[in-house]
Amino acid sequence: MERLSRRAAGGGTVPRSPEISVRTHMSNRITRFTIVGGGSAGWLAASILLGTLNRRNDGADTQVELIESPTIPIIGVGEATTLSTFVTFAQLNIDELDFLKHCDATFKAAVRFSGWDVNPDGSPRHYYHPFDAPPYMFNLPPAYHWHRRARADREAGRPVTPFAHAMSPTPALMNAMRAPRGFEQGPFEGLVNYSYHMDATKLGDYLRGYCTALGVDYIADDVDGVQRDERGFISALQLRRRGEHAVEFVIDCSGFRSLVLRQAMGEDFIPYSDSLLCDRALAAQLPHAAPDSPIAPFTTATALGAGWSWEVPLWSRRGTGYVFSSAHRSDDEAIAEFRAHLGEAGREAEPRVIPMAIGRARRGWVKNCLGVGLSAGFIEPLESTSIHLTQVAIRRFLDHLPERDCAPVLAARYNRLTTEMYDDIRDFIVMHYCLSNRDDSPFWRDARQEARIPDRVRERLALWRRKLPSALDIDTNNPLFPEWSYIYVLFGKGAVDDIAFPMEAAVSDDDLDAFLAEQATARARIMARAPDHRALLARIHAEATDPWYGAAGAR
Known part of the structure; x- marks a missing residue:
């Protein structure tokens, strides 16, 4: 194609060729990501980058390298996860059965809260927060119907079925120690929604094998320093054994040390200690x-x-x-x-x-540095959010994938979303404390002091004294905890037992009876198919697995 002149004959400017513009953009793309730190956060970040950028691309692969210290131990403990882990593993084409075997993993379909509140007779209260939600009835959540019936039953001295048991088949499975999926089902297919428990250290080792199959460059070395250019961008890392190591974009997975984001880039830490006491x-x-x-x-x-x-x-x-x-x-x-x-x-x-440093970095993305995992922030693990935050950080970063100049508009949008996500999770955790009616120790009294409750939590709780939570009340982009999570906690803690909501005048007992009958049928059908949890895991461990990425990485 003939190259166009920058000037037309009459002196006017000729528009730049689209082909030249595309070529310029491609030459500015980031060709290498450097991850500092291994463990579950580092290897999960590498897995998502490699699985997204290099598995289906027509052009040149993006290089992903991971630098892991041979001298600093990994914090890894037994780790519970959320539904986002299920989604991520499915998207990465992880072999589910192979993962379960190599990561000491089990299934998880709910959180059981024990003793966070007390009943009127002083006995400890227990409830489940399951992963699934019931269908609506005539545009209303069946929680209104159940609540009106339960209030009448309590007043008449009749027994009341626990809320979550009425709304979902999951609590019955949990009480019977049944698995949320059967062996005959395909990968990532469940009888009810589920995620996993796993050994976090073994997860990191497992994903290392996955990443090796996809071509990760592994460097065992310590990062002793960070060099920055005149723009403040990171230009190189100083490695203890290899010396100066040039970089294009750094992903900090160095844990609570936050070696790059907070130490080298000087990003402030926003503590949540005013609202969450556990440290x-x-x-x-x-x-x-x-x-x-x-x-x-x-x-x-x-x-x-x-x-x-x-x-x-x-x-x-x-x-x-x-x-x-x-x-x-x-x-x-x-x-x-x-x-x-x-x-x-x-x-x-x-x-x-x-x-534990409870809180978050003021910004998770600064110039050509992204904090992921503990280096970016941490919220106490009451609802198993640590691995979730790692996954979402990388997936949202890929949604804002920059060129080498790291356009500020991309970083600003990412940081707004990340701040919103951390604050929303903090608020959900705070709600568990501030609604507790325990009065047996200074900790529980201090945890629900009015001054510790964030404004948005106070506003939501005031609103939910007048109506039940709806999707419109959760003013967060793609929240981890939708309205039904709040409903399960409010009802599980008995926080709305004394309220008669105006909407209850619009519901029908006949509709509730039909709903409960449908739930009973579904519960019986699922219980008949759900195997014992231990028995299912034993069968999985006895099954031979040979995933496509298995030969490439040593386990």
Whole structure:
């Protein structure tokens, strides 16, 4: 094609050829991403980058390199996940059964909250937060119908079916220790919605094999320094063994140290300590009670005197810990309380003490640096959000994929979305505390002080004294917790038991009876197909798997 002159004969400017413009853009594209830090965050980031950029491309591959310190240990503990992990693994074409075997993984279909609130007789209250939601009836959530019936039953002294059990078949599966999918179902197909529990360290090792199959460049070295150019962009990393290492774009997965984003780039940290008191954790690994003991298909969060204890059941063991407030318990006091909670099984436990920086970086993306995982922020793991935040960070970054100049408009939009996401998750976690009616320790009284409650939480709770949550109330782009998550928590905690909502005058008892009958039929059908959780996992472990990426990475 004949090249056009920059000037026309009459002196006017000739528009630049579209072909030249395209060529310029392609020459400015980022050809290499450098990830600092391994573990589940680093390898998950590498997996999503490689799986998105290089698996179906016609042109040259984008290079992804991961620098992992051989001297710094990984925090990894037993990790619970959200539905986003299920979606990510399906998109990456991960072999689900192979993953379950190699990551000590189990299924998760709900969170069970124990003792966060007390009943009128003083007994601890328990409820489930399942992953699924019921259908609406004539444009109304069946929560209105159930609530009117339950209030009348309580007043008449009749027994009341727990809310989540009426809305979803999942709690019945959980109580029976049944799996949320059957062996005969295809990959990522469930009887109800589910995600996973897994060993986070083994997940990192597993994804390393996946990334090796897709051509990751692995560097075992320590980052001792960061060089920046006149624009403030990172131009090179100083590696302890290799020396100066040039970079185009850096993804910081260095954990709580935030070696690049916060230390080198100087990005401020926004603490959430005004709203969330817990700032330390104990972590321990315990065997199952017996070789054939049931394996729960749910995460358990049990309230203790200065925080709460998690239980994440894996195939070979249990992951457990205590998230607590250092203002209300010393480490020694917390360890003693935690061991007492565990009973005989915890008598010899030697839990690790993990300081937690609760909050977020002011901006997750600064110039040519993106913080991912703990380096960008952390919220206490009550609703298993850590791996979710890693996945969403990379997926949203790819939605804003920049050229080498890292256009500020892209970073600004990404940072707005990320701030919104972190704050929304914080608000959902705060709600669990501020609605608690426990009054047995200073921690629980302090946790619900009015001054600690973010404005948006106060506004939402005031609104939900007048109406039930709807999608319009969750003013966040693609929220992790939709309206039904809030409904499950409000009803599970008994926070709206005393309210008669105006909309209840518009509902029909006949509609509720029809809905409950349909739910009972669906529950019976699912229960008949759902295998015992341990039995399903045993069959999966006995099955040979040979995924397409298996030969490339050592496990």
